Amino acid sequence: MKQQKIIIAVSSCLMGDPVRYDGKDKANQTVISVLSQEFDVIHICPETGIGMSVPRPAIQLVEKPDDSIHACGVEKKSQDVTDALLSYVNELDKRLSSISGYIFKARSPSCGVGSTPVFSDSGEQIKLGNGVFAQAVMNKYPDLPIAEESEIENRSACNGFLENVRAYHARHFIQAE
Numbered sequence: 726m727k728q729q730k731i732i733i734a735v736s737s738c739l740m741g742d743p744v745r746y747d748g749k750d751k752a753n754q755t756v757i758s759v760l761s762q763e764f765d766v767i768h769i770c771p772e773t774g775i776g777m778s779v780p781r782p783a784i785q786l787v788e789k790p791d792d793s794i795h796a797c798g799v800e801k802k803s804q805d806v807t808d809a810l811l812s813y814v815n816e817l818d819k820r821l822s823s824i825s826g827y828i829f830k831a832r833s834p835s836c837g838v839g840s841t842p843v844f845s846d847s848g849e850q851i852k853l854g855n856g857v858f859a860q861a862v863m864n865k866y867p868d869l870p871i872a873e874e875s876e877i878e879n880r881s882a883c884n885g886f887l888e889n890v891r892a893y894h895a896r897h898f899i900q901a902e
Contacts, residue, residue, distance in 0.1 A: 730765050731894045732823050736830035737770035739874050744770040748780035753874045756828055759883060764890075767820055771835045771858040774817070775809040784834045786843040786854055794843060796834045796857045807857050810835055814861040821866065825897065826890035829859050831873040838863075838873050869893065 737744045741752035760766050773779060783799040784806060798804030814821070829836040835858040843854040855863070863871065870889035876882040 731763065731825050731890060732767060733760060733764045733826045733828065733890060734767045734769050734821065734824045735760065735828045736833070736836050736874075737768040737773070738830055739828065740766065740768050742768055742770065744773050744779055746772070746779075746781050746783045751830060751874075753877070755878045755883075756874050759877055759887070760828075763887075767824065769817065769820075771810050771813050772806075774813050775806060777806070786834045786841055786856070788843050788845060788851060790846070794854055794857065794860075810857040811861050813858065814865055818865075821862065824869070825894035826870040826872070826886065827862060828872050828874060828877060829856070831875050833859075835859070838871060840873060840875075 735756060738751040739753045739756050741750050741757070743750045745751065772781070772784075782801060782804070784796045784804070785799050787795050787797045789795055795805050795807040796810055829838050831837055831840045832842070833856050834841055835856045837854075837856040838859050839853060839855060841854055841856050842850045843852045845851050859871070862869070870886055870893050872882070872886045876886060
């Protein structure tokens, strides 16, 4: 498959879309300016993608007694959107299979990468982990370059990420002539 323009996915809120639980965005000008120079960008918000409203009740990561991590309501503990977030990765398969990198929103229960607080059933923060959707993307596309917006703000980390994106694109989308 020949694909010339590099496509990258980004958490919608980082691109200025007002999709967060509080109805706001987390527009990141560094992410926006770096990406606009070279890439086609797909905005993805898994929480709105699974039908959650804007605004909406907040969710958080909860470690269950069997050590599994779930995305559950902060106030309404019985709300569990884990399966919906996991299924959403499969719904996006065609779009995700065309990307060469992904920038996720840090600390998000759906999109964080190693930065999201994980709570016990009793509400105590016990560790940091990956958002449910981000983990599913990483499981399905293990060699896909990923970053959080904080990494893009660090020039050295950003350059490394961009090199990895270009290399991934070359391996997966450019045919030898």
